Amino acid sequence: MTPAARVQAAIEILDDVQAGIPAEQALTRWARQSRYAGSGDRAAVRDHVFSALRCLRSFASLGGAATGRGLMIGLLKNQSADLDSLFSDVGYAPAALSDEERALGQVSTNAAERLDVPDWLWPLFQSALGDDAEAAATALQHRAPVHCRVNLAKGDVDTAIAQMAEDGITSVAHPTSRTALIVTQGNRRIRQSSAYKSGLVELQDAGSQSVVNALPLKDGMRVLDYCAGGGGKALAMAARAQLELYAHDTAPQRMKDLPERATRAGAQISMLTTEELSDAELFDLVLCDAPCSGSGSWRRAPQAKWSLTPERLQELIDIQSDILQKAAVLTAADGVLVYVTCSILREENVDLVNRFLAANPNWNIAYQITLPVTEGSDGFFTTHLTRSS
Secondary structure (H helix, E strand, O other): OOHHHHHHHHHHHHHHHHOOOOHHHHHHHHHHHOOOOOHHHHHHHHHHHHHHHHOHHHHHHHHOOOOHHHHHHHHHHHOOOOHHHHOOOOOOOOOOOOHHHHHOOOOOOOHHHHOOOOOOOHHHHHHHHHHHHHHHHHHOOOOOOEEEEEOOOOOOHHHHHHHHHHOOOEEEEOOOOOOEEEEEEOHHHHHHOHHHHOOOEEEOOHHHHHHHHOOOOOOOOEEEEOOOOOOHHHHHHHOOOOOEEEEEOOOHHHHOOHHHHHHHHOOOOEEEOHHHHHOOOOEEEEEEEOOOOOHHHOOOOOHHHHHOOHHHHHHHHHHHHHHHHHHHHHEEEEEEEEEEEOOOOHHHOHHHHHHHHHHOOOEEEEEEEEEOOOOOOOOEEEEEEEEOO
């Protein structure tokens, strides 16, 4: 595909996304219908689409419209690209720019629009982050780095770096976590690499790894990953200590790949249904990686930024509060209850924990930290709660 044909493909996919189709689904459908597109073409089109979604408001302003065409015009203006060579109406290229399209478009003076945050959400960013709100929003406009977690049960960081290099993947240690690598070249080869297939490395954000590394895990502890999802944090915990480790999710299908991943990692993880959990013994540590806005990880899932509404945020807060209450009942008297989100909003983090403490005065904060999205990882919040003696 020519660069211009890639732009046209991105325009069509973005129109589908704007019509309500999830971005991944729209990209998959296009790829299946476009057998002529090679891996490089698919990667380039994907980058166009996700770059446009991260900067939807500012690119729409630059391009004069929130359509797929307007977004791609805005993206390419932002890159100072030669628009006439890409919008030429030759072959599979998009139609040539009209005089009106050339005249339209400007950098917005509205902070929320310039920084690609919904208007209703910008005050929440400012409330949560203060003077760092603009830097955080700017970080979310850019592509997320690719991180791997080194499975210390299988080898060390230096071994992982060397083994990945044999498969053409360049990586270096990441300062956020002692198990983290940042991949600087060859990230699309990771899943086919020997380091990945042998369980030496897993794809996992460095911030997520840091959250697990802060857990007070000891050999022999009975541990529950209450909102396990794909099981990334459960796998990271398994590599930290010899645990009696369990995983649970109210939507069990999210854990469907966990047995295979655990086998690859050499980890022992038992999965519990909600019914089984009701009869289970109490746990020494319960980890609640709660469903949230995902605002700290919107670089990876930018469509979520635009689909979030005040009503949905309140629904998530209610779910988080319910999860924390239910998980507290599952925690042993001298155990640790851990609450985690990949959100940067106070409403889902500090405010929610404070409401839990007000309703449950026998619980206390033993540890709490916020990992900003501006320091090379996704944004995370975590707190460790313990009961008064």
